[in-house]
Amino acid sequence: MSALAIGLVYDVFGSYRPRPGDPPDAEAEYEPEATVDALAAALALLGHEPIRIGNAHALLAAAQGGSLPRLDAALSIAEGYGTRNREAWAPVLLDLLEVPLLGSDALSLSLCLDKAWTHAVVLAAGVPVPEHVSVESPRELENVKLPGPFPLFVKPRWEGTAKGIDAGSRVEDAAALAARVGLVTERYRQPALVESFLPGAEYTVTLVGNDPPEVWPTLQRALARDSGIGLHAVEAEGAPAPPHHAPGELGGALEAELGQLALRAFSALRCRDFARLDFKLDAEGRPRFLEINPLPTFAPDGSFGILAELQGRAFPELLAQVLGHGLARLGLARLGLG
Numbered sequence: 001m002s003a004l005a006i007g008l009v010y011d012v013f014g015s016y017r018p019r020p021g022d023p024p025d026a027e028a029e030y031e032p033e034a035t036v037d038a039l040a041a042a043l044a045l046l047g048h049e050p051i052r053i054g055n056a057h058a059l060l061a062a063a064q065g066g067s068l069p070r071l072d073a074a075l076s077i078a079e080g081y082g083t084r085n086r087e088a089w090a091p092v093l094l095d096l097l098e099v100p101l102l103g104s105d106a107l108s109l110s111l112c113l114d115k116a117w118t119h120a121v122v123l124a125a126g127v128p129v130p131e132h133v134s135v136e137s138p139r140e141l142e143n144v145k146l147p148g149p150f151p152l153f154v155k156p157r158w159e160g161t162a163k164g165i166d167a168g169s170r171v172e173d174a175a176a177l178a179a180r181v182g183l184v185t186e187r188y189r190q191p192a193l194v195e196s197f198l199p200g201a202e203y204t205v206t207l208v209g210n211d212p213p214e215v216w217p218t219l220q221r222a223l224a225r226d227s228g229i230g231l232h233a234v235e236a237e238g239a240p241a242p243p244h245h246a247p248g249e250l251g252g253a254l255e256a257e258l259g260q261l262a263l264r265a266f267s268a269l270r271c272r273d274f275a276r277l278d279f280k281l282d283a284e285g286r287p288r289f290l291e292i293n294p295l296p297t298f299a300p301d302g303s304f305g306i307l308a309e310l311q312g313r314a315f316p317e318l319l320a321q322v323l324g325h326g327l328a329r330l331g332l333a334r335l336g337l338g
Helices: 033-045 056-065 086-096 106-113 115-124 138-143 174-188 252-268 303-311 315-329
Strands: 005-009 049-054 073-076 132-135 152-156 192-196 202-208 219-221 274-281 287-293
Touching: 005 033, 005 056, 005 086, 033 049, 033 315, 049 056, 056 086, 073 086, 073 315, 086 106, 106 115, 106 287, 115 132, 115 252, 115 287, 132 138, 138 174, 152 174, 174 192, 202 252, 202 303, 202 315, 219 303, 252 274, 252 287, 274 315, 303 315
Parallel strands: 005 049, 005 073
Antiparallel strands: 132 192, 152 192, 202 219, 202 274, 274 287
16 A cells, blocks of 8 residues: 555644643643654554644645645644634534544544543443532522532543643542632633542553453552552652652453443543543442543553553654544554555
């Protein structure tokens, strides 16, 4: 098969000028240039030509100005900013331009970013989730049923990459709950999701491919010892990591259960090609779905980089396999080949 022109749409650190009122972690979901380099190398390994476009605004400008090259397909890892539809900006533009998209479509991306809606969909499909309630202000707490006794966990309703989560996300009493809800709703300009706190181990499951996807080895995430929150959420950049541990024992039965729950959620949310799903164990040791990221980081030090190291493979080679599944679904390449 001849070489394809594959567009890459992405946000890297510094893609946008700081905007008034931005939270301190506004760029948390953006990528280093190394991620774009790795994706371009993976496409080249498949025998295709990567076309670097930039963010969704650059895609729009190129389309309007007539400078967008012909594309056979595109991959968007652009996160955008502000709204719960931000991850769908580039996929919608690509839909309008009739460019086939690798990965999940705009509707699935928007649905999966909204954690409350995601929980409703996967719960209906038989995937257990934490008890939770969505509130738009501290005042609403007076009229809602809390999802359980303290401690509770508070986070933005539609963010990813642990945005809006730190050691203060675990709240021990009503006063701390109201203060945290106020911080989330004001700083992130969206509802706060209040969940029962899950004290057990945390795991992430990667799915790749379709009909059905392959379940890749489960990874356990380290937890901060003092709060039980994922270390990735509470460690400060440039500072020593706080005391942490990985308390879980990942036996075959648990890993199989996590894989089956991940497949069920992936299917219910109509995801495609790749996704990462996070789970945490409750007080009885049962897995509960936290979130799905159909736009997972492809950074070399992220989950895919860890999986490549575990498999003894070069990172671009592993990414080539991931992207090959999407190209095969689109009928643009035979799986594993260019």
